[in-house]
Structure formats: C-alpha cells, structure tokens
Amino acid sequence: MRVLVTGGAGYIGSHTVANLISHGHEVTVLDDLSRGHQGALQSFPSAVLEVGPVADERRVSEILSNRKIDAVIHFAASSLVGESTADPLLYYRNNVAGTQSLLGAMVESGVTSLIFSSSAAVYGEPATVPIDEASPIRPTNPYGETKAAIERMLYWVHQAHGLNSVSLRYFNAAGAHPDWPIGEDHQPETHLIPCVLKAALEGRPVSVFGIDYPTPDGTTVRDYIHVVDLAEAHRLALEWLFMHPGAHAFNLGNGQGFSIREVIQTAQTVVGREIATIESARRRGDPAVLKASVNKARADLGWSPQWSDLTTILQTAWNWHRRHPHGYGNG
Numbered sequence: 476m477r478v479l480v481t482g483g484a485g486y487i488g489s490h491t492v493a494n495l496i497s498h499g500h501e502v503t504v505l506d507d508l509s510r511g512h513q514g515a516l517q518s519f520p521s522a523v524l525e526v527g528p529v530a531d532e533r534r535v536s537e538i539l540s541n542r543k544i545d546a547v548i549h550f551a552a553s554s555l556v557g558e559s560t561a562d563p564l565l566y567y568r569n570n571v572a573g574t575q576s577l578l579g580a581m582v583e584s585g586v587t588s589l590i591f592s593s594s595a596a597v598y599g600e601p602a603t604v605p606i607d608e609a610s611p612i613r614p615t616n617p618y619g620e621t622k623a624a625i626e627r628m629l630y631w632v633h634q635a636h637g638l639n640s641v642s643l644r645y646f647n648a649a650g651a652h653p654d655w656p657i658g659e660d661h662q663p664e665t666h667l668i669p670c671v672l673k674a675a676l677e678g679r680p681v682s683v684f685g686i687d688y689p690t691p692d693g694t695t696v697r698d699y700i701h702v703v704d705l706a707e708a709h710r711l712a713l714e715w716l717f718m719h720p721g722a723h724a725f726n727l728g729n730g731q732g733f734s735i736r737e738v739i740q741t742a743q744t745v746v747g748r749e750i751a752t753i754e755s756a757r758r759r760g761d762p763a764v765l766k767a768s769v770n771k772a773r774a775d776l777g778w779s780p781q782w783s784d785l786t787t788i789l790q791t792a793w794n795w796h797r798r799h800p801h802g803y804g805n806g
C-alpha cells in the first residue's frame with residue numbers, strides 16, 4: 476500500500492513509519508518540522524519526506540495524486556494541553572482547519588481511507604473507569620475539543636463523501652523503538668516518562684503534581700502504551716478499514732494504570748539510581764485515574780500489545796534517552 480503519513484517526523488509518526496516500511500508499505504511523509512525531526516527519518520531512506528503544512532490543500536492534492544496514495548495516516552497536530560488553553564485559536568487552526576484542508580484534498584483526489592490520531596483527551600473527566608468508546612465525549616480543554624471536533628467532521632465527511640476513517644484515541648504513548656534509533660523528543664517535554672528519565676540523566680529532581688488524590692498512593696494513575704504497540708495498531712487499523720467502511724473509533728491503551736510513584740520507582744530500578752521528587756500542588760483539570768478499556772481494539776483489530784509492561788516501556792525509553800541526551804539535536 477502507498478501511505479501518506481502526516482506528522483511522520485514526530486514521535487508516534489516515526490515509529491509508525493518504521494512499522495509500515497518493515498511490512499512492505501511505501502511511505503511518503505508530510506511534515507512541516509515545526510515539532511518533528513528530520514533525524515527521526517534518517518534510518519528510513521525509502522520514506523520520501525515532503526516538508527510543508529497539511530493546510531496546503533493544493534500541495535497535498537498533488538502529493539496524493541503524483542504519489543498514487545492509497546491511504547493517509549494523520550498525526551500532524553499541535554498537542555500541548557497547556558498551550559491549547561493559552562492559545563485555543565492556534566489549536567483550531569492547526570488541528571481542525573488543517574484536517575479540514577487535508578480532507579478536502581483527499582475528497583478531491585479520491586483517497587478514501589484515513590487513520591486519525593485522536594486522544595483520550597476527548598473524554599475529559601470520565602464518569603467511569605476503565606473508559607470505553609461509548610463513554611461520553613466531553614473534553615475539558617481546547618486540545619481535546621479539537622480532537623473531538625475532527626472526529627465529528629470525519630463522521631459527516633463519511634456520510635457525504637464516503638471517506639472512511641478510524642480515529643485512534645491514544646492514552647499515554649511512551650517508550651522507544653528497540654531496534655531503530657528513534658525515540659521521544661518533544662520540545663518542550665510535558666510527558667511524565669521522558670521528564671522522569673531526563674531528570675535522572677541530569678541528576679535533578681522531578682515534580683509530582685498532587686499527592687492527595689483518592690488513589691492507593693495519592694498520585695494520579697495513567698495508562699501507558701508502548702509506542703511500538705501503537706504503531707502496530709495503526710497498520711492493523713489501516714488494513715481493517717479496507718474491509719469495514721465507516722467512521723470508527725478505538726481506544727488504544729494497555730488497560731492497566733500506573734501511578735506517578737510507581738513510574739518513578741520502576742524508573743529508579745531501570746536507571747539504577749535514585750530520582751528525587753518535588754511534591755507540588757495538583758494541576759487544575761488533572762483527573763485522579765485515566766485508564767482505557769481496549770477490548771474493542773483487541774477484538775476487532777486483533778491487536779495485542781507486546782511491549783507495554785512498565786519495565787519494558789521504561790527500559791526502551793531509557794536506552795533512547797541515555798544514547799541521545801540531547802534528543803535528535805538540531806536534526
């Protein structure tokens with residue numbers, strides 16, 4: 476299959492490029508490199524990189540037809556919750572309007588299959604845990620709102636134009652590729668696991684926000700899914716979508732929750748040194764527990780996470796961080 480991967484120079488995108496190529500698919504990446512890294516694609520010379528924004532509808536149409544694209548996997552987005560609250564219009568522009576342009580180009584070019592990076596953020600504060608796909612969609616920040624708006628757009632574009640899609644609602648992506656030199660390098664980094672490991676590497680303390688939650692050790696509990704398992708789910712979803720037209724949504728997590736303290740304790744074992752903590756107040760809007768039900772992805776896609784136990788996640792992430800203390804550098 477010939478696949479266009481938007482945001483393919485980013486964290487999850489580059490791991491998905493690795494997966495697609497290893498399964499014989501032809502990959503074109505469209506990335507404006509605003510947050511991604513050319514270095515993330517260095518190991519995959521067969522992947523063609525087009526540098527530019529998804530909002531350039533004419534250029535995307537040309538790429539779709541010149542490269543005879545069969546399907547699109549759409550990672551390109553702004554995805555910092557705090558930034559989205561400070562500048563919601565940036566998020567509507569880059570995420571919602573950007574996706575609108577991409578879909579316009581797909582409709583015009585007759586490309587009818589899309590896998591979309593949605594997020595657990597569409598659920599907001601969940602009524603029940605584990606969270607399944609039928610849980611109410613009520614985001615609590617502009618980032619989650621844009622993901623929910625795009626899911627609705629995909630529903631209507633399916634109704635009107637027969638464009639088929641799978642929205643994958645990831646919980647917390649983590650870990651790094653065991654075989655290729657690719658890993659997590661966000662600027663700024665806001666995710667717990669890279670923050671903990673970078674703190675270990677640099678010998679500084681890590682902040683723990685809130686120690687009085689109604690959880691066994693008082694810290695928040697989150698569901699971490701290995702990025703290699705996520706990448707595999709994209710390929711499976713793509714193949715599944717060709718047999719199942721519609722506008723679908725699946726959760727992707729590992730179905731288990733780990734508290735911040737558990738993550739830090741396991742990280743200490745993996746890195747072999749103590750990691751100091753600074754206990755701070757709760758952050759507004761941080762729910763106590765977010766945990767996915769992933770029965771639907773397991774049953775329908777035949778997806779079965781292989782890398783998502785906490786030690787493996789931390790070990791692969793640590794291997795990446797200690798070999799790349801400055802991430803991809805300037806590349």
Ligand SMILES: NC(=O)c1ccc[n+]([C@@H]2O[C@H](COP(=O)([O-])OP(=O)(O)OC[C@H]3O[C@@H](n4cnc5c(N)ncnc54)[C@H](O)[C@@H]3O)[C@@H](O)[C@H]2O)c1
Nearest residue numbers: 482484485486487507509510511528529551552554592648
């Ligand atoms: N990392 C997570 O835990 C997580 C969780 C839930 C959802 N997601 C979603 O998954 C997707 C990928 O996340 P990630 O962690 O790999 O992020 P990332 O920032 O590493 O990757 C995003 C990529 O998209 C590119 N990009 C951004 N806007 C663009 C535009 N307008 N045109 C072209 N390229 C553009 C960036 O340069 C970057 O390479 C995002 O849509 C994010 O919202 C991530």
